[in-house]
Amino acid sequence: MNAFEWVNATTVDEALGQMGSTSLLKAGGVDVLDxxxxxxxxxxxxxxxxxxxxxxxxxxxxxxxxxxxPLVTLAQLDVHPVVRQSFTALADAAGHAATPQxxxxxxxxxxxLQRPRCxxxxxxxxxxxxxxxxxxxxxxxxxxxxxxxxxDVCAIVHPSALGTALVALGGSLELTGPxxxxxxxxxxxxxxxxxxxDRENSLGADEIVTLIVVxxxxxxxxxxxxxxxxxxxxxxxxxxxxVVVERSGVxxxxxxxxxxxxxxxxxxxxxxxxxxVGKPLDDASARTAAKAALEGATPLSGxxxxxxxxxxxxxxxxxxxxxxx
Numbered sequence: 001m002n003a004f005e006w007v008n009a010t011t012v013d014e015a016l017g018q019m020g021s022t023s024l025l026k027a028g029g030v031d032v033l034d035x036x037x038x039x040x041x042x043x044x045x046x047x048x049x050x051x052x053x054x055x056x057x058x059x060x061x062x063x064x065x066x067x068x069x070p071l072v073t074l075a076q077l078d079v080h081p082v083v084r085q086s087f088t089a090l091a092d093a094a095g096h097a098a099t100p101q102x103x104x105x106x107x108x109x110x111x112x113l114q115r116p117r118c119x120x121x122x123x124x125x126x127x128x129x130x131x132x133x134x135x136x137x138x139x140x141x142x143x144x145x146x147x148x149x150x151x152d153v154c155a156i157v158h159p160s161a162l163g164t165a166l167v168a169l170g171g172s173l174e175l176t177g178p179x180x181x182x183x184x185x186x187x188x189x190x191x192x193x194x195x196x197x198d199r200e201n202s203l204g205a206d207e208i209v210t211l212i213v214v215x216x217x218x219x220x221x222x223x224x225x226x227x228x229x230x231x232x233x234x235x236x237x238x239x240x241x242x243v244v245v246e247r248s249g250v251x252x253x254x255x256x257x258x259x260x261x262x263x264x265x266x267x268x269x270x271x272x273x274x275x276x277v278g279k280p281l282d283d284a285s286a287r288t289a290a291k292a293a294l295e296g297a298t299p300l301s302g303x304x305x306x307x308x309x310x311x312x313x314x315x316x317x318x319x320x321x322x323x324x325x
Contacts, residue, residue, distance in 0.1 A: 001036045005045040011052060012176055012210060018047045019206055025049055027071055027107040030098075031114040039124050040115070040131075050107075055210065062086040066214040070109025074162075075100070077108060087214060089223035089242045093165040096227045109209045112163050112173070115200065116156040116264075117236060118146065129154050129197055144302040145238065148310075149263040151298060154193035157261045158200065161240060163190060164260035165225055166212070167268065168242035174211035177204055183213070190265035200264070218254075221246045224321035226313050227260075237261045239309045241317040245281060252276040252285075257293060257318070259310060269293035272314065281322035283315075290314040 009015035015025065024043035026032045027050050035041045049055075055069040058080050066087060068077070077083055078095035097103060097111065120126040120137040127133035138146045138155040146155040158164075166186040174183050189201050203209065217223070223244045229235035240260035246253045255276045257269040272293035279285045290311040297307050 002042045004043050007045055007047045008051060009047055009049050012055075012208060015047055015049050015052065015208055016176070016178060016206065018045065019208075020045070021205070023047055025208065027110045028073070028105040029110075030102055030106045031110060034122075035115065038122050040122070049208070058083065060214075063216055065216040066090075066212075068108055068212040068214070070107060070112075070209045070212060072108045074098075074103040074106050074108065074111060077162075078103065086217065087169060087223060089165040089168055089225040089244065090162065090214065092225040093161040093227075093240075093242065096225075097161045108162055108212055112160050112166070112212075113201065113203065113209065114159050117159050118156045121156065130156070130193070132198070139300060142302065143300040144305075145236070145261070146300060146303055147263050148297045148299045148303055148306045149259075149267050150192060150194075150265070151263070151300065152194075154197055154264060155300060156193070156200075156264050158190060158263070158265050159236070160266070161225075161227065161237070161260060164240055164258050164266045165223075165242040166214070167266040168244050168256045168258040169214050169217075169223060170244075170256070171212060171214045173209055174213065175203060175207045176210040177207035181210070187266075187268065193264050217244065218246045222321045222323065224317050226317040226320070228309065228313055239306060239313045241310070241313045243314075243317050243321045245276075245318070245321045247281075250280045251278055252281050253278075255289075255318075257289070257314065259293070259314075262306070262310065269314070271295050276318075281318060283319065283324075286315040286318040286322075287311075289318060 022044040056071040057069045060066040074094040084091040120128045129136045136154045171186045225242045227237045227240040244256040255273045259267040272289040275289045275292045
């Protein structure tokens with residue numbers, strides 16, 4: 001780890017004024033510290049934004065939706081009464097990430113912006129495609145935890161649990177830079193390697209995430225989130241699913257099904273969503289939708305097991321959102 005200058009920013013404008021090509025922002029610092037130790041980043045200045053007032057609040061309710069500051073911790077999201085009761089997928093995504101110690105440090109913004117955990121990307125020994133090399137080593141190497149969708153360029157999976165839930169809930173992000181603010185839908189914020197292999201989102205180098213917005217759910221809607229890992233206590237997910245189900249009477253009028261740990265971005269299973277519309281949500285329709293969600297999967301040499309695993313997790317999450325345990 002190299003020596004760097006430490007700057008405490010107390011306002012968004014102060015933070016923006018300290019940003020540059022040799023600066024790096026730090027909030028909770030969980031992923032930033034890992035990247036410094038791994039040699040992925042070597043900034044000359046580390047800008048601490050943890051003390052910026054107003055970015056650590058959760059506002060809103062069931063009727064108006066949520067306004068979440070990027071400095072809100074995962075632990076706060078997990079236990080917030082409105083989030084837990086009405087936006088359950090988001091609360092469970094936060095509450096099942098990492099360990100209790102990390103959840104009390106890690107921020108919502110940091111979780112969304114963390115970089116991939118691919119062992120080739122994180123290793124100093126591999127100059128992979130994401131680091132300016134010519135090869136995605138995971139495609140023909142050790143790939144048991146890698147992508148089963150959209151893995152033709154780079155086989156990373158997106159590491160953000162909140163990203164999976166946020167896309168399912170139709171959320172968006174407010175980005176602030178020198179030219180003002182702009183709002184980007186979460187589904188459009190995350191970037192595929194085919195678009196830009198060296199980054200995972202559309203945040204500008206001179207921008208900061210200043211707000212996370214979750215719209216109100218249609219009356220009677222329910223959301224659910226399931227994470228499955230090798231070690232349930234703290235491990236990275238092998239498969240995770242977030243769903244939102246709206247109903248008209250007993251039939252599904254709209255569904256949102258998003259897979260995490262499946263693709264380089266939170267993966268929207270559009271075919272599965274269409275299968276459910278106009279049908280009651282029961283075990284039969286959940287099974288059919290789960291199979292449809294895996295259409296077009298391109299598993300690699302070591303991760304074919306994920307297709308069967310995702311079918312099960314999708315079915316269970318749909319049934320949970322439908323009120324069945």
